[in-house]
Amino acid sequence: MSTPTIPALNGTATVALPQERAFRFFTENFGSWWPADYHIGQSDMVDAVIEPSVGGRWFERGADGSECDWGRVLAWEPPHRFLVTWQINGSWQFDPDPAHASEIEVRFVPEGPEQTRVELEHRHLDRLVDGQAIHDAIAIQGGGWSTLLELFAKTAAAQS
Numbered sequence: 001m002s003t004p005t006i007p008a009l010n011g012t013a014t015v016a017l018p019q020e021r022a023f024r025f026f027t028e029n030f031g032s033w034w035p036a037d038y039h040i041g042q043s044d045m046v047d048a049v050i051e052p053s054v055g056g057r058w059f060e061r062g063a064d065g066s067e068c069d070w071g072r073v074l075a076w077e078p079p080h081r082f083l084v085t086w087q088i089n090g091s092w093q094f095d096p097d098p099a100h101a102s103e104i105e106v107r108f109v110p111e112g113p114e115q116t117r118v119e120l121e122h123r124h125l126d127r128l129v130d131g132q133a134i135h136d137a138i139a140i141q142g143g144g145w146s147t148l149l150e151l152f153a154k155t156a157a158a159q160s
Contacts, residue, residue: 006125006135011145014117015153017160022116023079023108025156027052031061033155034148040092041068050084052076058084069094071101081107086122090130102128118152120145 015022031047039045043062048070051057056073071085085101087094095101107119122138122145125131138144 004124004126006131008121008123008125009135009138009145010122011120011147011149012117013146013149013153014111014115016115016157018114019108019110019116020079021160022118022156025159026106026108026118026152027078027082029155029159032159033152035151038142039068040070040088040094041066050082052078069096071104072098074103075105079108081105086128086134088134089128090133095129100127100129102131102134118149120149 017025027050030050034048036045039060041060041062043064043066045060046063047061049057049059049061051073054073054076057069058071058073059067059069061067069087071087073082073084075081075083083103083105085098086104087096087098087101089095089100102122102124104120104122109117109119111117125135128134
């Protein structure tokens, strides 16, 4: 096994919800906290969806009703973790070839009865076509995964 040429990206945030509620809010309300500007479809994004089962789709829904895939669910283990493919290449287009997919694992770690640490690892970026561009866009221009996880934590806290 060779060492990845592009390092994994990581993010973490703490949310004021118990583990099960944190997992449910993250996955069932994904489109409520994911920034609408972060989409790849032709139409403005109105929702982002993670289907809750292995083999399920991870996709965006456009204002015109169109759907644009982002990846697939590889593992679904509520309330502990889930794993999805990221099949968006360096040109910000969906790549249907699973051999070109990176992976995002999200773990929900209880830190008490009413608090959960959310840990995200985005790995295998070297599998993506022009994965370095994705790495740099997320890590440098986008502020990293922790920035998005903090947005999740703030949105979840406001809803609870």
